[in-house]
Amino acid sequence: MQNYQEKDEAKKEAFNKSLAEARAAEANRKAEETVAEAATGRNNNTSNKGTQTVKVSDFNMPFVSMVVFMVKWAIASIPAILILMVLFAIFGGLILGIFATLAAFY
Numbered sequence: 326m327q328n329y330q331e332k333d334e335a336k337k338e339a340f341n342k343s344l345a346e347a348r349a350a351e352a353n354r355k356a357e358e359t360v361a362e363a364a365t366g367r368n369n370n371t372s373n374k375g376t377q378t379v380k381v382s383d384f385n386m387p388f389v390s391m392v393v394f395m396v397k398w399a400i401a402s403i404p405a406i407l408i409l410m411v412l413f414a415i416f417g418g419l420i421l422g423i424f425a426t427l428a429a430f431y
Contacts, residue, residue: 386394
């Protein structure tokens with residue numbers, strides 16, 4: 326009877342030892358992943374869990390910098406205005422042509 330108990334104890338000890346080794350290996354793997362993520366310096370979390378809404382109430386920008394920014398903004402909008410003018414001319418001409426053709430039938 327004691328021989329079976331000794332075998333059971335040996336099995337339990339072997340199981341506990343292998344379980345401890347597996348836990349240590351898992352802890353080492355997680356630690357290596359954490360170090361690798363920290364080394365890359367980026368967070369690969371692309372989910373929206375835990376996002377927070379931010380409301381900006383004020384920002385401090387010198388007046389001269391704001392004027393320069395607004396002048397650059399106005400200059401950058403010129404090509405967009407030109408493109409919109411061309412598109413309106415094309416679509417306006419098409420619509421005008423359709424209505425002129427329809428008016429010729431009446």
